[in-house]
Amino acid sequence: MPPSDVERIAAIEDPFQLLxxxxxxxxxxxQEVTELARLRRRVIQDLHAQGLSYAQIAKEAGLTRGRIHQIRHTGPAPEGAFLGTGTITLAIPLKREANNARPVVAMEDVTAAKRLEDLVRGFDLAMELEHVPLNGEVDLNRPNLIVLCGPRLSPVTGALYESDPVLKWVKDDVWTLHDTRTGTIYRSGSDSEPARPVDYAYLGRLRRPDDRGNLLIFTGIHPQGSLGVVQLLQTEIATLWGQVGDNRFSTVVGVEYDPSTGEPVKxxxxxxxxxxxEE
Structure with a gap:
């Protein structure tokens, strides 16, 4: 019988390598324990939603009703899987500073990243932050990846957005989002006459270019839209998870914001x- 991981690690002679x-x-x-606990809570939640009582679930699972009820209401929430599992990687773009051409990160993207990290950690997940370089080249073929970047700053993400069967980014005088199913065109209020404190954002889970998984991607027409997506995730992630789970999807998020601060109001x-x- 092959040795267990513990036995194999204990046999390492170099103390630093062992550590x-x-x-x-x-x-x-x-991480594995966390995800198993999340999966267990999700199964109980799904079975209860199908009409089974906690007593029935307990009987079939060989656990007590009290234990089933405890699992259902404690531990990592199932909807955290909407964002990914284990350690999430969030990629945000570098931009060229107007005055001295230094690469910088937009303050709104930094704020969005911090709020998203708080949300991620609230689901007992971890998050690592990385930057999409100025040339827009980013490896999209990785698990548990979230990208906050639009088609303007990265041809790689632009090609990914093109794979969406319904929603399309279009650049004429300004960037707009087009719903090819309904014919609706979403134009930011700041690009309209008269200007209005309203923006629109894309949110979707799309197939990776290598066809070996999916990734979550979002961006606003303007930065206020990106902040609005994070606010939507903070308040409605359970609803989104209930509707799409970890399947591929896309939608347009409408954001009303305070014109003096840029903070999303709705x-x-x-x-x-x-x-x-379903396409």
Whole structure:
């Protein structure tokens, strides 16, 4: 019988290598425990929603009714899987500073990243931040990836957006979002006459270019829209998870914001929530 991971690690003679390997395995085990707990709570929640009582679930699972009820209401929430599992990678773009051409990150993107990290950690997940370089080249073929970037700053994400079967980015005098199903054109209020404190944003889960998984991607026509998407996730992630789970989808988010601060006041779906497996 092959040795267990613990036995294999314990046999490492170099104490520093042993410490590194043991730490890596412990971190992986902790992530695995978290995801198993999330999955267990999700199954109980789904069974209860189908009409089974906690007593019935307990009987079939070989647990007590009290334990089933406890699992259902404690531990990591199932809707956290809307964002991913384990460690989430969030990629936000670098932009060229107007005065001295230095690469910088927009303050709104920094704010969006911080709020998204708080949301991620609230689901017992971890998050790592990285930057999309000025040339827009970013590796999209990775698990648990969220990208906050539009087609203007990255040809790679632009090509990804083109794969959406319903919603399209269009650049004429300004950027707009087009719903090819309904014919609706979403134009930011700041690009309209008279100007209005309203923006629109894209939110979707699209197939990776390597066809080996999906990734979550979003961006506003302007930065206020991106902040609005994060606010929507903060308030409605359970509803979104209930409607699309971890399947591919896309939608347009409408955002009303305070014109003096740019902070979102209201964020809601402006288009249908399109499930791509139904296309």
């Amino acid at each position: 590194r390997v043991a730490t890596e395995r412990l971190n992986a085990a902790q 964020a809601e779906l402006s288009s249908p929530l399109y499930r791509h497996d």
